[in-house]
Amino acid sequence: xxxxxxxxxxxxxxxxxxxxxxxxxxxxxxxxxxxxxxxxxxxxxxxxxxxxxxxxxxxxxxxxxxxxxxxxxxxxxxxxxxxxxxxxxxxxxxxxxxxxxxxxxxxxxxxxxxxxxxxxxxxxxxxxxxxxxxxxxxxxxxxxxxxxxxxxxxxxxxxxxxxxxxxxxxxxxxxxxxxxxxxxxxxxxxxxxxxxxxxxxxxxxxxxxxxxxxxxxxxxxxxxxxxxxxxxxxxxxxxxxxxxxxxxxxxxxxxxxxxxxxxxxxxxxxxxxxxxxxxxxxxxxxxxxxxxxxxxxxxxxxxxxxxxxxxxxxxxxxxxxxxxxxxxxxxxx
Amino acid sequence: xxxxxxxxxxxxxxxxxxxxxxxxxxxxxxxxxxxxxxxxxxxxxxxxxxxxxxxxxxxxxxxxxxxxxxxxxxxxxxxxxxxxxxxxxxxxxxxxxxxxxxxxxxxxxxxxxxxxxxxxxxxxxxxxxxxxxxxxxxxxxxxxxxxxxxxxxxxxxxxxxxxxxxxxxxxxxxxxxxxxxxxxxxxxxxxxxxxxxxxxxxxxxxxxxxxxxxxxxxxxxxxxxxxxxxxxxxxxxxxxxxxxxxxxxxxxxxxxxxxxxxxxxxxxxxxxxxxxxxxxxxxxxxxxxxxxxxxxxxxxxxxxxxxxxxxxxxxxxxxxxxxxxxxxxxxxxxxxxxxxxxxxxxxxxxxxxxxxxxxxxxxxxxxxxxxxxxxxxxxxxxxxxxxxxxxxxxxxxxxxxxxxxxxxxxxxxxxxxxxxxxxxxxxxxxxxxxxxxxxxxxxxxxxxxxxxxxxxxxxxxxxxxxxxxxxxxxxxxxxxxxxxxxxxxxxxxxxxxxxxxxx
Numbered sequence: 034x035x036x037x038x039x040x041x042x043x044x045x046x047x048x049x050x051x052x053x054x055x056x057x058x059x060x061x062x063x064x065x066x067x068x069x070x071x072x073x074x075x076x077x078x079x080x081x082x083x084x085x086x087x088x089x090x091x092x093x094x095x096x097x098x099x100x101x102x103x104x105x106x107x108x109x110x111x112x113x114x115x116x117x118x119x120x121x122x123x124x125x126x127x128x129x130x131x132x133x134x135x136x137x138x139x140x141x142x143x144x145x146x147x148x149x150x151x152x153x154x155x156x157x158x159x160x161x162x163x164x165x166x167x168x169x170x171x172x173x174x175x176x177x178x179x180x181x182x183x184x185x186x187x188x189x190x191x192x193x194x195x196x197x198x199x200x201x202x203x204x205x206x207x208x209x210x211x212x213x214x215x216x217x218x219x220x221x222x223x224x225x226x227x228x229x230x231x232x233x234x235x236x237x238x239x240x241x242x243x244x245x246x247x248x249x250x251x252x253x254x255x256x257x258x259x260x261x262x263x264x265x266x267x268x269x270x271x272x273x274x275x276x277x278x279x280x281x282x283x284x285x286x287x288x289x290x291x292x293x294x295x296x297x298x299x300x301x302x303x304x305x306x307x308x309x310x311x312x313x314x315x316x317x318x319x320x321x322x323x324x325x326x327x328x329x330x331x332x333x334x335x336x337x338x339x340x341x342x343x344x345x346x347x348x349x350x351x352x353x354x355x356x357x358x359x360x361x362x363x364x365x366x
Numbered sequence: 367x368x369x370x371x372x373x374x375x376x377x378x379x380x381x382x383x384x385x386x387x388x389x390x391x392x393x394x395x396x397x398x399x400x401x402x403x404x405x406x407x408x409x410x411x412x413x414x415x416x417x418x419x420x421x422x423x424x425x426x427x428x429x430x431x432x433x434x435x436x437x438x439x440x441x442x443x444x445x446x447x448x449x450x451x452x453x454x455x456x457x458x459x460x461x462x463x464x465x466x467x468x469x470x471x472x473x474x475x476x477x478x479x480x481x482x483x484x485x486x487x488x489x490x491x492x493x494x495x496x497x498x499x500x501x502x503x504x505x506x507x508x509x510x511x512x513x514x515x516x517x518x519x520x521x522x523x524x525x526x527x528x529x530x531x532x533x534x535x536x537x538x539x540x541x542x543x544x545x546x547x548x549x550x551x552x553x554x555x556x557x558x559x560x561x562x563x564x565x566x567x568x569x570x571x572x573x574x575x576x577x578x579x580x581x582x583x584x585x586x587x588x589x590x591x592x593x594x595x596x597x598x599x600x601x602x603x604x605x606x607x608x609x610x611x612x613x614x615x616x617x618x619x620x621x622x623x624x625x626x627x628x629x630x631x632x633x634x635x636x637x638x639x640x641x642x643x644x645x646x647x648x649x650x651x652x653x654x655x656x657x658x659x660x661x662x663x664x665x666x667x668x669x670x671x672x673x674x675x676x677x678x679x680x681x682x683x684x685x686x687x688x689x690x691x692x693x694x695x696x697x698x699x700x701x702x703x704x705x706x707x708x709x710x711x712x713x714x715x716x717x718x719x720x721x722x723x724x725x726x727x728x729x730x731x732x733x734x735x736x737x738x739x740x741x742x743x744x745x746x747x748x749x750x751x752x753x754x755x756x757x758x759x760x761x762x763x764x765x766x767x768x769x770x771x772x773x774x775x776x777x778x779x780x781x782x783x784x785x786x787x788x789x790x791x792x793x794x795x796x797x798x799x800x801x802x803x804x805x806x807x808x809x810x811x812x813x814x815x816x817x818x819x820x821x822x823x824x825x826x827x828x829x830x831x832x833x834x835x836x837x838x839x840x841x842x843x844x845x846x847x848x849x850x851x852x853x854x855x856x857x858x859x860x861x862x863x864x865x866x867x868x869x
Binding site for chain 2: 082083084086087089090092093094096097098100101102103104105107108109110111112113115116118119121122123125126127128129130132133134137138177178179180181182185320326329330332333336337340341344345347348351352354355358359
């Protein structure tokens, strides 16, 4: 295994970590409107209050690591999706502010305003993530220097819109389960039905995107054919999706949440397999950016490994401390 | 007007807008982080409730700043890729690792323990709470370390090589042009590049001044209103000492900083001082640089002072802008004004702090209402000084985004061309014009500027509004200290209890 492959995998791990952790707080934002009244919505915000910010750091670190390990891919992807990324940043700012300012003033209008801000920004950010992933699976035209040659409309195809929808349903389901675990009483009762609804919609999106991928993106199919070792990921993914309703039925909610987390990790894994070894698949004549020609020097990749070896155990310990400290369900007091 | 500008200019405006807004918050959190850790330590040591009350109050202020700081900081990270893709390609190997290290070593630490600091009063022991406060302070300082390293490398690059990239094992050309980039060869030389330490100390002192001035400003306002007097006097005294120390240290740091800039980026120092013609130079105190006549209009200067500053000799020559080709010169007006605002605010704050310390020693400080008013507004020059310092250093680096070194011969003397001007080793640096993304249009950048402008405007107003409410509410009341630390309405109201006429 070479350093380029190690960093491709590590980036996948960071991305999966981000999607699992920030996924649930984005999901709480998406299902926010279904909660009844100020009290329940306040509880939802309280449940993610101490956690969302640390979750978002996974994205910041993913961005930094992509910049350092594969600068060509970082530059191509971000400049190609200029306006969607700007929209994402706009949403992330609005979200931070919505969560942070929500409880600062006791006024109905104030809270309603931030309720809307929280939902719109969570939904917007999730859709952009999904659309971006769809574009990277499907590929887009880049020139010899790695510059995107298409236009804004070219980023929105039926396929990328479908992946945007899939991302929304995954996070909504994940968020509903998280909130269910973190609350008691009335809110919990209300959420129970939504565990089923969100799972159902997710299943539809999951099947739809799987079919579209197989039909529309031949290069992905070829890729998966060449990687028989990826089949266990597919099997694990299906098992997790199937286990969610089983666990809910058996009232093993922690297990359902764990299944949902593994489901997200599998989806990120499948995304990685479907693009590997490309970082950016070019639909025009020139070469794609793969994990070799988009990478930093071997020296930098090795240096980054050292940084990661020191940093990762530290990160794991802070994360454990914070999640342990805030392990209890939230209550109104 | 904006619509006619090119992508480079618009991207520069966008970066300036987003980073100047962002840079309101990190200095406040770095300054406050240290103050909070100190207060929590004092509480553990002396067991006086007032320290914990004060720590909680400042933590509330910290939390608001931190959230906006993080949200606006993510923008900066992604803008390197969206707007400055060619720059990212050129420097990713060097610059990216510092950015990744910032995420791994600083942000996780800071955000994780901040949750415990803000929400964890009832869940962890006081000793662990103090530990969390220290980790938050440390996290914010680590983050300044890595980002300053990355920025310093752009100013005075070191520890790297410029090499041609390969594609499929072959040297890579596009349209016959070799594709070059910077690659790290010596990590520690990159980290400790010639300007890192000077700039880091300078940045920290600026942060301490800003944090301390916020404390001074709020405390003085309480004293004027006759509210929370014990808390306010203690805070004000602490803030005063921190600010005095930082201001005095800033003079030393500033001096070495200027000498370092002269050595490595002489064009930048010339722009700071509006020094057009090489020769013995005075130091301009006020004036308006005129790039057409190459002189400073309405100049008031101290003769020989610039020569003395850089050479310790009043008559020695100082390199002026005339030693640089017109296309290699930074613009003069913006760096000149920004540099002078930075120094002006620094000198005024130092004067105020020195006098106030004297009055404190005499025991008359708190009776001087007008001084309290000066403290209230002191946050404005503190912010202006920090922002202006940043503007001066970044605009002064133009037209380079990664500063190329000046060509030197074997004995280290700078090489001049036939017209007596210095030659840059252009291929070792990167010009700002060549750094911008090729895939974006000016309409797209303009759209994003409008988007950011709108949300930052809203954010700025909300920030002031929430900050004001927290200040109005004041520190938790003494009898109230057994309650949980959440800033709910009840607490805000108890804060208002003492909102009576001055005593």
